[in-house]
Amino acid sequence: MTTKTALLATLVLAVLACEKGGETTPPTTGGEATDTPTDTTAAGGDAGGGEAKTEPGAPGVKWADKTYQQRKEWMGIEVLPQMKAMFKEYDEAQFKGFGCDTCHGADGKDKNFAMPTDSIYPLPKDDPVKAAMEYDEAVTKFMVEKVTPEMARLVDEEPYDPKTKTGTFGCFSCHPTE
């Protein structure tokens, strides 16, 4: 069992890492997201107040059912550290400044972290993997074999399989179309 302190520490680290990654981005949560949700959860679906206290990021609640605030916490507690480790394992030098903005773009916060972002490399609508392979085989294999399935798992979705055309989470869950 993870203690609350450990979770909080992770969250604070995540927020710090996030700030390092961005240039002028102000602190997203001020690190106090656990106890005092000071953020105006404009896009959040909760009708306001009165809910039972859940753990930060609501690990027991599926991504689709999390509030905006819980999604943000989940990103900081689970997504950022896991994906950062994975990207750094792939290329330490390129991704040493990995943060929220690596996926969401420098304007991620202004756009309420809506995905896909137009800040990362655009891919052609038809057969993005083929085009990406021609562009850079190594990074594409990393995207197909690691990034997509792992990220899908973190948001409770099935990775898209071009062969069977099944699954909901694919390249275009992050990348814009060309």
Ligand code: HEC
């Ligand atoms: C590895 C890429 C990646 C990183 C790093 C990442 N995110 Fe995300 N984030 C996503 C994706 C993909 C989605 C959309 C998931 C979905 O619904 O399909 C998302 C969704 C969100 C949402 C929900 C948006 C909505 O409309 O419901 C928030 C809030 C968010 N991210 C905040 C953050 C914060 C804050 C950080 C840094 C602590 C972060 N993200 C780091 C990929 C990332």
Ligand code: HEC
């Ligand atoms: C969870 C979000 C996410 C998903 C899903 C994802 N990618 Fe990526 N991809 C990224 C990020 C983040 C980068 C690094 C962005 C950067 O270079 O600044 C990247 C980089 C790339 C690059 C290198 C771009 C460059 O500028 O050199 C290619 C090519 C690519 N992805 C292809 C794909 C393909 C093909 C898929 C689907 C099989 C895919 N990606 C799925 C987030 C994602």
